[in-house]
Amino acid sequence: MANITDIKTDRMRYTKNKISANLSYLAIVFNAIYFISIYSSDAKNYYYNIEIGVSVIYNLLFMLFVFLASEGVKNYDKTFSIVLCAIGAMQIVRIFGIPLNAYMTFIELKKNQYLHVMEAGQFLLCVACLVISAACAITGGVIGIIKSKKLREYEKTLVSE
Amino acid sequence: MASLSLKNLNKIYDNNVQAVFDFNIDIEDGELIVLVGPSGCGKSTTLRMVAGLEDISSGTLIIDGKDVTQMPPKDRDIAMVFQNYALYAHMTVYENMAFSLTLLHEDPNVIHEKVMAAAEILGLTDQLNKKPKQLSGGQRQRVAMGRAIVRTPKVFLFDEPLSNLDAKLRGATRREILLLHKRLKATMLYVTHDQTEALTLADRIVCMSMGYVQQIGTPLELYDTPANVFVASFIGLPPMNFFTATVCGDHLMIDGQIKVPLTDEESTLLSSYNNKEITLGVRPENIVKGSDVTINVNNCENLGQTTLIHGHLNGHKVTAKFREWCNYGYGEDITVSFNRKHFFDKETTNAIR
Numbered sequence: 001m002a003n004i005t006d007i008k009t010d011r012m013r014y015t016k017n018k019i020s021a022n023l024s025y026l027a028i029v030f031n032a033i034y035f036i037s038i039y040s041s042d043a044k045n046y047y048y049n050i051e052i053g054v055s056v057i058y059n060l061l062f063m064l065f066v067f068l069a070s071e072g073v074k075n076y077d078k079t080f081s082i083v084l085c086a087i088g089a090m091q092i093v094r095i096f097g098i099p100l101n102a103y104m105t106f107i108e109l110k111k112n113q114y115l116h117v118m119e120a121g122q123f124l125l126c127v128a129c130l131v132i133s134a135a136c137a138i139t140g141g142v143i144g145i146i147k148s149k150k151l152r153e154y155e156k157t158l159v160s161e
Numbered sequence: 162m163a164s165l166s167l168k169n170l171n172k173i174y175d176n177n178v179q180a181v182f183d184f185n186i187d188i189e190d191g192e193l194i195v196l197v198g199p200s201g202c203g204k205s206t207t208l209r210m211v212a213g214l215e216d217i218s219s220g221t222l223i224i225d226g227k228d229v230t231q232m233p234p235k236d237r238d239i240a241m242v243f244q245n246y247a248l249y250a251h252m253t254v255y256e257n258m259a260f261s262l263t264l265l266h267e268d269p270n271v272i273h274e275k276v277m278a279a280a281e282i283l284g285l286t287d288q289l290n291k292k293p294k295q296l297s298g299g300q301r302q303r304v305a306m307g308r309a310i311v312r313t314p315k316v317f318l319f320d321e322p323l324s325n326l327d328a329k330l331r332g333a334t335r336r337e338i339l340l341l342h343k344r345l346k347a348t349m350l351y352v353t354h355d356q357t358e359a360l361t362l363a364d365r366i367v368c369m370s371m372g373y374v375q376q377i378g379t380p381l382e383l384y385d386t387p388a389n390v391f392v393a394s395f396i397g398l399p400p401m402n403f404f405t406a407t408v409c410g411d412h413l414m415i416d417g418q419i420k421v422p423l424t425d426e427e428s429t430l431l432s433s434y435n436n437k438e439i440t441l442g443v444r445p446e447n448i449v450k451g452s453d454v455t456i457n458v459n460n461c462e463n464l465g466q467t468t469l470i471h472g473h474l475n476g477h478k479v480t481a482k483f484r485e486w487c488n489y490g491y492g493e494d495i496t497v498s499f500n501r502k503h504f505f506d507k508e509t510t511n512a513i514r
């Protein structure tokens with residue numbers, strides 16, 4: 001074997017892309033923390049609308065697809081890496097959905113007595129979870145894309161040899 | 162690689178059963194030693210004592226000049242290949258082979274080079290991404306060997322590695338082990354109950370019975386000059402024929418009826434046994450067509466190049482191996498001669514030399 005770069009690339013033929021897969025799992029974990037913390041509120045029935053159902057379904061789909069993508073990126077699949085990046089980007093978009101709306105919304109408990117649906121602390125926690133989840137997914141995806149590209153090119157050189 | 166020295170090794174289990182009695186051997190660097198014997202003779206126990214999987218009751222084990230008798234297995238720098246492969250089913254071949262080095266926190270690039278080199282030696286390069294269940298028995302055993310090779314241990318231990326394979330695969334894998342030994346020049350201790358494996362693989366064979374070492378020697382020594390009746394009966398296929406005979410000067414008498422002539426050399430050798438009973442041993446391949454004794458044929462087994470003739474010599478079962486295609490019928494008499502004889506003391510069962 002010629003040099004250390006070649007060895008590293010050659011190693012990829014027999015080892016899994018564990019970094020990307022582990023980052024995907026981490027994305028799921030932070031999404032779960034976000035999901036656990038978001039609906040804690042004193043504003044009694046604020047969340048009792050269609051959004052809660054959509055949110056639950058989205059979270060289930062998120063976990064399913066990220067898990068599937070993690071299996072794909074583990075095997076250096078470029079398509080799954082792109083999917084992982086896209087899902088990660090969606091996590092950022094989600095900040096502007098329920099969390100921001102809840103943070104910006106006040107509801108009137110009694111006359112002239114208003115309450116934040118989501119306090120600053122809770123909002124920051126939700127945002128942090130989503131940002132970390134997004135960062136993990138996007139980083140995992142990007143690493144997956146780079147590695148899969150590198151591996152395909154290396155395999156092409158092997159075939160041509 | 163390293164030399165290995167077993168000095169007065171004994172194994173006594175908690176229930177006071179002694180499995181190994183005073184095992185002594187000095188194994189040179191790069192030697193392939195085969196421990197052979199029937200089931201329960203203590204060969205695997207000896208191997209496990211070397212590996213550190215069994216406590217040594219008494220005696221000393223020295224590897225590369227260092228006393229390792231009390232050392233835990235992980236520190237002995239020994240690799241063992243088991244009969245049942247002991248591969249991790251959820252790992253690929255590559256991961257199985259790399260696993261031990263990963264535990265040692267070796268650099269992944271170094272691990273990769275070692276695994277690839279071992280895979281190349283064992284012809285597993287195309288199988289590295291497969292799981293053990295996708296491999297044949299022979300391939301699995303090669304993976305197990307590869308796992309041992311990557312560690313570059315001081316000593317390789319093989320515990321009946323071919324027993325789970327079918328006959329054809331066993332032959333092929335046996336040749337691979339032999340090539341591996343030639344290539345790695347590694348010190349190997351190999352346990353088997355199959356004397357063919359022992360004869361074809363070993364630099365030296367240790368023949369064991371009931372926990373005792375019966376004979377240590379090269380395959381030819383064990384075949385040609387067995388130390389006692391046990392070794393003579395265990396080594397060689399088909400096994401040696403044995404008869405109780407009385408020494409009568411220039412000939413032997415079997416049952417007082419069958420006269421077996423002796424050469425001058427043989428007569429001299431047996432001079433101190435005149436008029437005494439001895440055990441006469443004759444290998445099937447040393448029975449040739451002649452005019453000394455008559456065998457009553459039971460049946461013939463034609464094996465292509467050779468024919469095994471099973472019959473009776475005055476009521477004693479006898480097997481002869483002729484280097485030609487023969488078709489003797491049941492009850493037919495053939496006259497034969499013994500062109501090579503082995504003599505054993507009837508009481509001690511030791512060879513008379």
